[in-house]
Amino acid sequence: MYTSSPELNLLIGTLGAALIAAMFSFFNLISTKESKVSDFRQKWIDELRNDITSYVRQMELVQTLSREGIVLAAKGSKLSSEERVELDRLKEQCTAHLTKAKTSHTLIQLRINKKEKAKKAKNINEDFLRALKETYIESSKVDVHKYNADLDNVVSTAAELLKMEWVRVKKGEFAYRCSFLFAVAAIIIGISVLIGIAKTVYYKDPSLDTPKISSSSELINEKVFLYRDFSETIETSFLMT
Known part of the structure; x- marks a missing residue:
């Protein structure tokens, strides 16, 4: 048999409400912080995608202009005055695009975590950086098919990297997931404790009513x-x- 009083009800209710409110406040604090981190990560993904797109585009233009310049330069002394002007123009444009490509290349390298702890993520990062390095070193190659294949490799490895980071954003930060599980566990434990306290306080020996x-x-x-x-x-x- 159980018995209760308004004072005990008020005490148990107050303790329970305070415990649950504290748990949700803590969870909300962690959630807000990690949500900001996820927003920054999403922004980082967008900027990395833009830098990769810019790099590939600039390197393609460098290759196109370089091939045109090589064809004209092969004429040597047979170049006309118009062709010389055109060759100078190609050189200027090639230099400008190469400068932009270098900027994008530097930004990409700065955005990639070279000390990634997760093995799978580390391998993906290394594959991408390796592909990026090959296209940057081989930017002067005349073999169009080989160079285009290298650029395609950059795009494919970049797609895998971006997908991996998007999955991270979708799942949420590690601290957010841990705090969520902790909050749920704490609520369950708190409710169980309150039920136990209520049984202990309200319980009355049935033998007293015999x-x-x-x-x-x-x-x-x-x-x-x-x-x-x-x-x-x-x-x-x-x-x-």
């Missing part, structure tokens, strides 16, 4: 007492009349 069985002698004495009391009442009433 009617007391009187002995035969006690019953006889009680009947005699009631008979005497009844007789005295009748006698008093008779005398008064």
Whole structure:
């Protein structure tokens, strides 16, 4: 059997509300912080994608202009004045695009974590940086097919890297996932503790509510007492009349 009082109800309710409120406040703090981190990671992904796109585009233009320049330069002394002007223009454009490619290349390298601890993520990063390095070193190659294949390799490894980072954003940061599980576990434990406290406080031994069985002698004495009391009442009433 259970019993309770308004004071105990108020105490248990107050403790429970305070515990749950504290848990949710802690969880909300972690959630807000890690949400910001995820926003920064998403921004980093977008900027990395833009840098990779810019790098590949600039290197393709460098290759195209270089091939045109090589064809003109092969004429040597047979170049006309117009062709010389065109060759100078190609050199200027090639230099400008190469400068932009170098900038994108540097930004890409700065954005990649070279000390990644997770083995799979580390391998993906290394594959991408290796492919990027090959295209940057071989930018002067005349073999168009080979160089285009190298650029395609950059794009494919970059796609795998970006996908990996997107999965991280989708899952949430590690601290966020841990805090979420901790909050759920803490709520379950807190509710269990409150239930245990309530049972301990409200519980009443059933034996206390068991009617007391009187002995035969006690019953006889009680009947005699009631008979005497009844007789005295009748006698008093008779005398008064």
